[in-house]
Amino acid sequence: MAIETTQSPLQISTVEVGGQKIRVGIKKPEPGIRNAGPLLIFNGIGANLEMLEPFVNQLHGIEVITFDVPGVGGSPAKKLPYRFSNLAALVNKMLERLGYGAVDVLGVSWGGGAAQQFAYQYPKRCRKLVLAATCAGMFMMPGKPTLIRKMGSPRRYKDATYMAELGPLLYGGDFADDPSLMREHMSRGAKISPLGYYYQMFAAFGWTSVLWLHRIRQPTLILAGRRDPIIPLINARLLAWRIPDSTLHVINDGHLFMVSRPAESATLVLRFLSGETPLALPIGIAIIKDEHRAFTAVLNGLVYLVEEIQAGRLPPNFDLLRALLRYVEDFPDKLHHPKEDLYLVKFLKKRGAATTAEKIMGEHQEGRDRTRALVEALDRYEAGGSAELASFSEQLHGYAKFQGEHMRKEEEIALPMAEKLFTAADWQEIDVAFAANEDPIVGIETQDSFHKLFRRIIELAPPPFGVGSTGTDG
Ligand SMILES: [Fe+2]
Numbered sequence: 001m002a003i004e005t006t007q008s009p010l011q012i013s014t015v016e017v018g019g020q021k022i023r024v025g026i027k028k029p030e031p032g033i034r035n036a037g038p039l040l041i042f043n044g045i046g047a048n049l050e051m052l053e054p055f056v057n058q059l060h061g062i063e064v065i066t067f068d069v070p071g072v073g074g075s076p077a078k079k080l081p082y083r084f085s086n087l088a089a090l091v092n093k094m095l096e097r098l099g100y101g102a103v104d105v106l107g108v109s110w111g112g113g114a115a116q117q118f119a120y121q122y123p124k125r126c127r128k129l130v131l132a133a134t135c136a137g138m139f140m141m142p143g144k145p146t147l148i149r150k151m152g153s154p155r156r157y158k159d160a161t162y163m164a165e166l167g168p169l170l171y172g173g174d175f176a177d178d179p180s181l182m183r184e185h186m187s188r189g190a191k192i193s194p195l196g197y198y199y200q201m202f203a204a205f206g207w208t209s210v211l212w213l214h215r216i217r218q219p220t221l222i223l224a225g226r227r228d229p230i231i232p233l234i235n236a237r238l239l240a241w242r243i244p245d246s247t248l249h250v251i252n253d254g255h256l257f258m259v260s261r262p263a264e265s266a267t268l269v270l271r272f273l274s275g276e277t278p279l280a281l282p283i284g285i286a287i288i289k290d291e292h293r294a295f296t297a298v299l300n301g302l303v304y305l306v307e308e309i310q311a312g313r314l315p316p317n318f319d320l321l322r323a324l325l326r327y328v329e330d331f332p333d334k335l336h337h338p339k340e341d342l343y344l345v346k347f348l349k350k351r352g353a354a355t356t357a358e359k360i361m362g363e364h365q366e367g368r369d370r371t372r373a374l375v376e377a378l379d380r381y382e383a384g385g386s387a388e389l390a391s392f393s394e395q396l397h398g399y400a401k402f403q404g405e406h407m408r409k410e411e412e413i414a415l416p417m418a419e420k421l422f423t424a425a426d427w428q429e430i431d432v433a434f435a436a437n438e439d440p441i442v443g444i445e446t447q448d449s450f451h452k453l454f455r456r457i458i459e460l461a462p463p464p465f466g467v468g469s470t471g472t473d474g
Pocket residue numbers: 337340360364406410
């Protein structure tokens with residue numbers, strides 16, 4: 001089900017270019033406009049414009065133009081197959097029709113190929129280029145062949161259960177760690193025409209930019225996921241090596257980092273497009289917000305599961321409940337709060353906001369106590385059976401409320417305070433620590449253990465959350 005456009009910051013319209021109808025979404029810049037954009041986005045294969053909405057919502061202060069490629073979302077399929085060069089020509093005319101001059105261009109995955117073609121074919125139309133999770137075409141270093149074959153079918157956009165199973169394998173990174181992200185992502189998907197999908201495959205088939213990448217003149221930002229199973233990191237290194245004025249930034253995530261880490265991705269893009277400094281656009285704040293979003297998704301998943309059990313729609317599955325609770329236990333203590341304590345709290349204290357800093361630390365401690373109580377309530381439920389379910393559910397709801405309030409306070413009070421008080425040197429230190437490829441605080445090993453834990457949750461959880469059985473226990 002596609003999100004209602006009335007709730008979206010995108011104004012949706014349809015333009016006709018040379019007999020082809022194209023559905024366009026435009027986000028007008030809010031006040032406090034940045035000196036950048038408009039930004040034109042080429043989306044991934046089979047993806048309608050709503051699918052990148054979490055990312056577009058974070059592109060504060062610039063105008064964004066996004067559209068459904070023919071055969072996807074609300075744009076009817078073309079009558080004949082087309083190539084990237086035809087698509088670039090079509091988009092060039094579309095911009096003309098909409099009254100735009102030069103734009104910045106961003107392409108994701110399949111759309112990254114189209115974006116390279118557009119930048120090369122229309123150098124005056126394209127000022128700056130952002131290439132995300134993409135490659136130089138047929139000379140790319142492929143990911144696992146079984147995954148590439150699965151990419152060849154539009155089924156992944158039509159079948160939610162298939163996607164819940166495939167998504168974490170295909171996209172890796174946070175999508176492997178957190179199945180609820182996949183559910184949220186799929187909820188933004190629209191119907192796609194199989195013909196449109198195959199034409200998109202055809203547009204990319206045999207295409208390569210390797211022969212002319214060195215002639216791309218635009219300043220280029222290359223974003224890549226360290227754990228991308230579809231387009232391994234080596235492809236981004238190849239792009240960075242061939243494009244003269246380019247910078248590579250590696251994100252500690254999989255293929256869909258624009259969706260699983262929208263604030264971090266958007267901050268990197270805004271910095272590049274506007275030339276603004278880390279002080280104006282701190283990455284630490286973006287990463288904390290993205291982690292809050294991921295943690296909230298898991299908590300909601302756990303609450304949903306327990307409500308289903310209480311309503312008698314699902315049998316209790318203690319392996320799954322324990323796996324989810326392990327995540328809820330570990331995520332704040334091992335992944336998230338160490339970052340906040342080491343950086344947010346430390347600099348808040350240093351810059352004269354000791355009361356707020358201590359409140360945060362106190363709540364982190366209270367969170368640990370509450371988690372212990374929650375685990376004990378689950379032990380009692382498992383030992384004592386359904387008589388203990390109500391008490392476990394009550395504990396869980398209290399816990400979710402507490403953590404929700406805590407995150408809200410951080411976002412509404414502590415982070416704005418940090419933005420006001422921290423110096424350029426503070427942000428510099430946070431930036432270096434947070435943007436490092438290998439997370440210096442929690443380390444790759446901890447990240448990988450989250451990854452494993454969530455593979456287990458996906459195997460245990462019933463659809464649409466996971467791929468486990470809906471039958472009796474275990
Ligand atoms: Fe916190």
